[in-house]
Amino acid sequence: MLIVDAHLDLSMNAMEWNRDLRLPVMAIREREIGMNDKPDRAKGTVAFPELRKGNIGLVVATQIARYVSTESKLKGWNSVQQAWAQTQAQLSWYRTMEEAGELVQILDTKGLAHHLENWNAKKPIGYILSLEGADSLITIDHLHRAYGYGLRAVGPGHYGPGRYANGTDSSGPLNEMGRSLLKEMELLNMILDATHLCDEAFWDAMEMYNGPVWASHNNCRALVNHNRQFSDDMIKALIQKDAVIGGALDAWMMVPNWQRGISDPRAMDCSLEKMIDHMDHICQIAGNANHIGIGTDLDGAYGKEQCPFDIETIADLQIIPTLLTKRGYTQIEIEKVMHGNWLRVMKRALPEG
Numbered sequence: 001m002l003i004v005d006a007h008l009d010l011s012m013n014a015m016e017w018n019r020d021l022r023l024p025v026m027a028i029r030e031r032e033i034g035m036n037d038k039p040d041r042a043k044g045t046v047a048f049p050e051l052r053k054g055n056i057g058l059v060v061a062t063q064i065a066r067y068v069s070t071e072s073k074l075k076g077w078n079s080v081q082q083a084w085a086q087t088q089a090q091l092s093w094y095r096t097m098e099e100a101g102e103l104v105q106i107l108d109t110k111g112l113a114h115h116l117e118n119w120n121a122k123k124p125i126g127y128i129l130s131l132e133g134a135d136s137l138i139t140i141d142h143l144h145r146a147y148g149y150g151l152r153a154v155g156p157g158h159y160g161p162g163r164y165a166n167g168t169d170s171s172g173p174l175n176e177m178g179r180s181l182l183k184e185m186e187l188l189n190m191i192l193d194a195t196h197l198c199d200e201a202f203w204d205a206m207e208m209y210n211g212p213v214w215a216s217h218n219n220c221r222a223l224v225n226h227n228r229q230f231s232d233d234m235i236k237a238l239i240q241k242d243a244v245i246g247g248a249l250d251a252w253m254m255v256p257n258w259q260r261g262i263s264d265p266r267a268m269d270c271s272l273e274k275m276i277d278h279m280d281h282i283c284q285i286a287g288n289a290n291h292i293g294i295g296t297d298l299d300g301a302y303g304k305e306q307c308p309f310d311i312e313t314i315a316d317l318q319i320i321p322t323l324l325t326k327r328g329y330t331q332i333e334i335e336k337v338m339h340g341n342w343l344r345v346m347k348r349a350l351p352e353g
Helices: 010-015 025-032 048-053 080-099 109-118 140-148 176-187 199-208 232-240 272-286 314-326 331-349
Strands: 004-008 058-063 103-105 125-132 151-155 191-193 245-247 292-294
Touching (some): 004 331, 010 058, 048 314, 058 080, 058 331, 125 191, 140 151, 140 176, 176 199, 191 331, 199 232, 245 272, 292 331, 314 331
Parallel strands (some): 004 058, 058 125, 103 125, 151 191
């Protein structure tokens, strides 16, 4: 079954982790044996061969470059100009992968339809470009530039304080720059990614934004109590927007009491079933399966040490239909979860072409 994964940091892995994603996952792991500059070395799960093996034919692929002040303890770029330049390096990598026949960018509904009609595991993997955290947009004019090269979704915040919106582990309403950003996004009919918005910014965005909305990789606060997760009231607001929420596979978001660098997925019973728990919680609130999807965030600065123990590579997402069947989901509902719900939002958001 075709899978849409709504959140993969492909260019970050290529450009900052120096991973050649054309190689199989096991070859990349072998190259990284003995490296200790990052906690997930030799533990990656994502590469192009495994995406094809898992029939993950369409992904939402990110650009990401956070601006941070020199006093911040968060990692990032010390000027907005550096952050913008980093996103352009990431864009160049996507273009190079297109030239190599590995990827094809989806810009409009015509391109989406063509890709879905012709996709098989030997063809280029389709990707829609998303910006995780808007810090790198130097001005609103840079949003228009980015739309011109194919950016179709934006998450205004990430971790900590942001230039446009505050994100995870911070607080505060949308500032004037953030409100201006959302107004321009709405004019362009871009997808607002509500992931990572702090509570105040989330509610501001829900009140003012009338364009398409999704949450590419987010789980439920009722199951794991943290501000990174959505409360039931936030989930209800997203459902009212006809949004889709992508189940994330970062273990600390899946099971309570996870300790980074200490906890073990098997010891914590962190399996794909836990993602289904979060999905099912959303479905119980909605009364249907129209608002859940997959947004793994696999290899989002973590690897096998911090993802479900029953995943060796991203290809193992094909286990999910069986798990959903055991929970009583119908074939039609499963198809919605695996790809249909994301495609509904994409078809509403993308220009006709």
